[in-house]
Amino acid sequence: MIEMGETEAEPHQLGGMPAPDQQVENFRHTRRARRTEIAEDYVELIADLIDSGGEARAVDIARRLGVSHATVIKTVGRLQRDGLVVTKPYRAIFLTDEGRRIAIWSRQRHELVVKFLLAIGVSKEVAYADAEGIEHHVSAETLAAFERVVGEINGRRSASGH
Amino acid sequence: MIEMGETEAEPHQLGGMPAPDQQVENFRHTRRARRTEIAEDYVELIADLIDSGGEARAVDIARRLGVSHATVIKTVGRLQRDGLVVTKPYRAIFLTDEGRRIAIWSRQRHELVVKFLLAIGVSKEVAYADAEGIEHHVSAETLAAFERVVGEINGRRSASGH
DNA sequence: TGGAGGATGTAGCCAAGGCTACATTTGAGA
DNA sequence: TCTCAAATGTAGCCTTGGCTACATCCTCCA
Numbered sequence: 374m375i376e377m378g379e380t381e382a383e384p385h386q387l388g389g390m391p392a393p394d395q396q397v398e399n400f401r402h403t404r405r406a407r408r409t410e411i412a413e414d415y416v417e418l419i420a421d422l423i424d425s426g427g428e429a430r431a432v433d434i435a436r437r438l439g440v441s442h443a444t445v446i447k448t449v450g451r452l453q454r455d456g457l458v459v460t461k462p463y464r465a466i467f468l469t470d471e472g473r474r475i476a477i478w479s480r481q482r483h484e485l486v487v488k489f490l491l492a493i494g495v496s497k498e499v500a501y502a503d504a505e506g507i508e509h510h511v512s513a514e515t516l517a518a519f520e521r522v523v524g525e526i527n528g529r530r531s532a533s534g535h
Numbered sequence: 536m537i538e539m540g541e542t543e544a545e546p547h548q549l550g551g552m553p554a555p556d557q558q559v560e561n562f563r564h565t566r567r568a569r570r571t572e573i574a575e576d577y578v579e580l581i582a583d584l585i586d587s588g589g590e591a592r593a594v595d596i597a598r599r600l601g602v603s604h605a606t607v608i609k610t611v612g613r614l615q616r617d618g619l620v621v622t623k624p625y626r627a628i629f630l631t632d633e634g635r636r637i638a639i640w641s642r643q644r645h646e647l648v649v650k651f652l653l654a655i656g657v658s659k660e661v662a663y664a665d666a667e668g669i670e671h672h673v674s675a676e677t678l679a680a681f682e683r684v685v686g687e688i689n690g691r692r693s694a695s696g697h
Numbered sequence: 698t699g700g701a702g703g704a705t706g707t708a709g710c711c712a713a714g715g716c717t718a719c720a721t722t723t724g725a726g727a
Numbered sequence: 728t729c730t731c732a733a734a735t736g737t738a739g740c741c742t743t744g745g746c747t748a749c750a751t752c753c754t755c756c757a
Contacts, residue, residue, distance in 0.1 A: 390583070391663045397601040400576070403668040404715090407569070411744075414562070421552065432704060439559040444745055446706065451743080463705055463752060493680045501553045503677045506565040510668025514661045515652060522655050522684075566745090573714075594734060606715055608736065613713080625722055625735055 403510065410509040413479045414438070415448060416457055419466055420476035428465035482516060483508045489519040492526045565672065572671040575641045576600070577610060578619055581628055582638035590627035644678060645670045651681040654688045 391399065418437055422429035431449065435442040449466055452458040457472035468476060486508045490500035511519070553561065580599055584591035593611065597604040611628055614620045619634035630638060648670045652662035673681070 391660075393599060395660070395663065396599055399664045399667045400600050402664055406668050407572070408743085410569070430704075431706095437555060437558055438562050440744085441746060442705075443707085443747080448744070490677060490680070493684050495677050495680045498557070499674055499676045501557065502561045502564055503672055503674050505561045506568050506672025507669050510665055510672070512661055512665050515657050515665045518652070518655045518657045570713085592734075593736095602714085603716060604735075605717080605737085610714070 406510055411448065412452060412455070412457060413475060413509060415452055416468060416472045416476040417479040417483065419458065419468055420473065420480065423468070429467070430465055434466075479508070482511060485516060485519055485523070486511060489523050492523045568672055573610065574614060574617070574619060575637060575671060577614055578630060578634045578638040579641040579645065581620065581630055582635065582642065585630070591629070592627055596628075641670070644673060647678060647681055647685070648673060651685050654685045 390396065415434065418434055419429040422433055422437075426433070431442050431445045434449075435445045438445070449458060449460060452472070453460060456469055457475065458466055459469055460466040483504060486504040487500050490504060491497065495503070552558065577596070580596055581591040584595055584599075588595070593604050593607045596611075597607045600607070611620060611622060614634070615622060618631055619637065620628050620630055622628040645666060648666040649662050652666060653659065657665070
């Protein structure tokens with residue numbers, strides 16, 4: 374029935390959906406992003422804890438995330454295995470260069486997503502909540518579009534006095 | 536003119552982060568959303584397959600998602616257990632009323648997210664890809680904001696004689 | 698200085714969502 | 728009708744990310 378060639382005979386585009394081949398790629402891409410969400414949340418949080426309190430301890434991470442400390446310790450072990458974090462038994466958790474790079478990028482992206490949602494009129498509470506999930510799936514191109522929109526809205530706001 | 540929120544100076548605690556208690560809630564909320572992403576993807580896809588081809592078969596779902604058929608069959612079993620689909624051995628997969636409800640809602644949300652990304656200038660390829668991940672984390676309030684923005688931009692475009 | 702209590706680590710459980718390999722069923726065409 | 732390829736199902740493995748329960752370590756202060 375379906376040949377590899379796919380020359381013509383465009384199969385039903387169904388309300389603007391991407392072609393099947395492209396859709397597979399999109400799903401794959403999203404699954405990949407889902408696997409890195411947790412890591413991004415952790416390094417971002419660890420960076421915040423270090424910046425504000427000087428060090429990141431497992432118990433603080435657990436409290437901020439709302440999970441058990443055992444979960445945190447196991448996850449931190451995986452992050453260390455993956456080279457994002459360094460820690461020694463009974464000691465605080467530190468970021469590697471790679472981990473810090475990801476943390477900085479994640480934080481910038483996170484803050485821009487929040488700023489964007491606020492700019493288009495989303496309430497503060499919902500903006501924070503939605504950004505937590507959305508941020509991990511925003512590509513550089515979309516992020517740039519967000520930034521443009523924020524600039525436009527702020528520009529128009531200051532132009533109208535106030 | 537695009538609606539704007541946040542005219543006043545916000546309390547800038549630690550780079551605009553929410554209070555710890557609220558942050559815990561946001562993380563919890565996001566984890567909850569992550570658990571339903573797969574189910575939403577499946578029912579949305581099953582609805583598309585039924586609408587376009589008359590029935591949804593496991594092999595088609597597997598091809599569209601880019602996963603093995605064994606994974607699909609196991610997941611469909613979970614969806615049936617959870618009351619979203621109905622199927623019998625060696626037969627096609629159908630949606631329950633609940634499943635159809637979720638599928639319709641997911642599709643509308645998905646399409647609006649795509650339309651929104653296109654409206655703010657994201658390329659078609661990236662819009663499709665990012666929407667696949669973003670859609671599951673967009674609350675009703677944010678979705679409403681997206682809709683407003685789409686209306687604004689399209690209104691401005693047609694007003695300027697295009 | 699010696700506990701006590703908090704922080705950390707370990708063990709073991711669970712479900713989800715992937716996979717491969719193999720078994721069974723279906724159904725279309727010769 | 729009968730066969731065989733494709734579809735479906737089953738078994739068993741893996742990793743992740745949750746949890747509880749219990750063990751060990753550290754540190755501060757009485």
